[in-house]
Amino acid sequence: MSGGGFEAAGGAVHGEHPFLRPEQQREPVRRLRGRLSAPVTLWTAADGAQRAGLTVSSVLVGEPGQLAGLLGDESDVLEVLTASGAFAVTVLDWSRRPLADAFSFLGPAPGGPFTLATWTDTAWGPVPAGDVTWAGCRVTGVRTLGWSALVEARIEHVEPGADADPLVWQRGRYRHLG
Template identity: 55%
Template sequence: MVSEEPGGWIHRGDPFATPEADRSPVRRLRGRLAAGITVWTAYGPRGPVGLTVSSTVVADGEPARLLGLVDDESALWDGLTAGRFAVAVLAAADRQVADRFAGLMPAPGGPFREGDWVETGYGPVPVGATWAGCRVDGTRPYGWALLVEATVEVAELGASLPPLVHYRGRYRTLSD
């Protein structure tokens, strides 16, 4: 439904969204599972690269493991082939970081140009972030992406801030 308001047209929904009848039930199921937003970074052949990733699972153990689904056509993929990467947990205030690394927001000069970053042996991470340094153990095609299996070699805890989550196609924050 569209209504005319002073200054232009206002849409009650996303005018570009796939009509509900045409949406995949599996994709809709996945959308109803809240997922934490992370940024994976690595050092590629031409410098640091990164990607927003919500398909991330961490398994405690000896050694701790991390699994994730990554688009093999992303700039991050070139960096992952070097065998090491960092995963930073994004906080509620990091929506623009998530959008820049997802390619949804302009990033003149690259996504690392904005904000404060710390260089690590795995990839750059936002200053003060909770992050993990990982070693790639293997990759394989898995559904629409590549499954990355990794060993967590370093885990650094930053401030305990409410995480940014993805739920039903939008970024959300947790509230008690």
Template identity: 55%
Template sequence: MAAISEVLHYREDRIALLVYLGLLMTEAHAQLSQLNGQLHHTDLHDRFLTWARAREPAGRVTMFHVNHQPGAQIHHTDPFAVPTSDRSPVRRFRGRLAAPVTLWTASGPAGLTVSSTLVAEGEPDRLLGLIDAESDLWAAVEEAGRFAVAPLGPPHRQLADRFAGLFPSPGGLFATGDWTDTPYGPVPADAGGWAGCRLDSAREYGWSLLVEATVEQVELGDDIAPLLHHRGRYRELG
């Protein structure tokens, strides 16, 4: 079954959630069919998809929604929520720190959505970030010794989910959208700019990998509003 932390990212897009769950259901069906030989499709449908819908008294199926948008059918509680008493205080504190959403890419190509990027001015200028040590991005960065970082804006919500592994990407992560090739990695053509970085070092830091790099090149585009990550959701200024 899908991890709760992954499903939470779809609270603002039920259609994307059902597409994601449908892909997981298909994969599960193929794997279980190899093991058992026979499997009732309706059982998987109930396990993967039925819970994502809510039934009205008249029997009409409607989407579950937790964002209180006009016209949406609202439950009084979030079925995905972990009880407050079971949540890590540090994780809850971190969630209250709004962070810019960025895309890191490297030749290969490979990419990863990162919401823990920090730039330190100096001689030389430096960039730091926390990434997944088991990601394809880190393997590509380690091999190339360089990578690109681009800040994302509100129009990049789906792109951010795609590179976070939370949205289907038929044909590959870079199959859709317009991209600009750079010596450090491809970047979205409509990003507000990008920084080319040379890898200096990396070490385990908590459950992540702390990457330290030198900023070698900066290209600035149009000044776009930032996409922020706060308390498990994307946010916009204002």
């Protein structure tokens, strides 16, 4: 999702998003949210053999060691992290755009998104293998916030990986910070 057009599966499909309303008809709150730059993270959880994940950009980290995020209230990962009580949050870098797309259901993932990478199982959930930044979190609360579920958690473990080129989401596409 770079450049001026809407892309899917790695190639331009249209000059703009095919279902985009004219600017003056868009919801003001959504327009505000679109103008806020957000980190792209991957939330993963496991409960027994069941695994689930979702790309999440609505994330806040607070002190001391608190994390909050907004998830779709019907997402598979919400169901699994609620059942297990734990989840992992991986900070994605620019090279992991295909993984972000697969877990947000925007890109192809034959066999499912977990087939697109090698994973390390942790006490909090699966984490992409390699030098990635991730946190292991324990769920402390889940409540409805608008059309989303607000997940609150205590950060129990942090692995600071390489300081790579971060994946940032703004105005419906990935952006470079530099």
